[in-house]
Amino acid sequence: AQSVAQPEDQVNVAEGNPLTVKCTYSVSGNPYLFWYVQYPNRGLQFLLKYITGDNLVKGSYGFEAEFNKSQTSFHLKKPSALVSDSALYFCAAGLMDSSYKLIFGSGTRLLVRP
């Protein structure tokens, strides 16, 4: 079965420290990979995506993600966390042979403490 895993239910970091939110995938073919952020009682907000090319993808609000094909990972990173980055983060995979479906991970709650 095709799946996206976010192994950490919650990540805690101090403001100003680098943050990493992990994502691994198990899909057939080359995936398209996405990161979304969700603030409380709000919809999902698109951060960045990987389609092809450069393995390091830069997105909104200073976030970036690195595609690693050998490790089937797409970890989200930010050099210096802000308290306002505290939210729920979702990794998702789009499939080459599926015209519509995104496979979502279970989400990781990021808590940035002052």
Added chain:
Amino acid sequence: SQTIHQWPATLVQPVGSPLSLECTVEGTSNPNLYWYRQAAGRGLQLLFYSVGIGQISSEVPQNLSASRPQDRQFILSSKKLLLSDSGFYLCAWSRTSGGSDTQYFGPGTRLTVL
């Protein structure tokens, strides 16, 4: 620019009552439209998607139905709500049917069935 609207923002309904949630997209034509449900603030479940007026595909057979009466309008309905229908309902749109295309989400509707 494109904008996606959902209403109502919150809804409290008794068991057995009907449901109608509305989603509209502005600033684009012939979008792909999606309904998701998010339970317990985490996982996203795709309920329906539509590639055009009157074209609805169901992902999960259940107590809900969807309709697309106009190009940029997507409606989620139920004739009789169940307790298990409670959740956060998200509408999304994308430009094409490609797996690499970004889905953009609306602000969501919080439904509580009592």
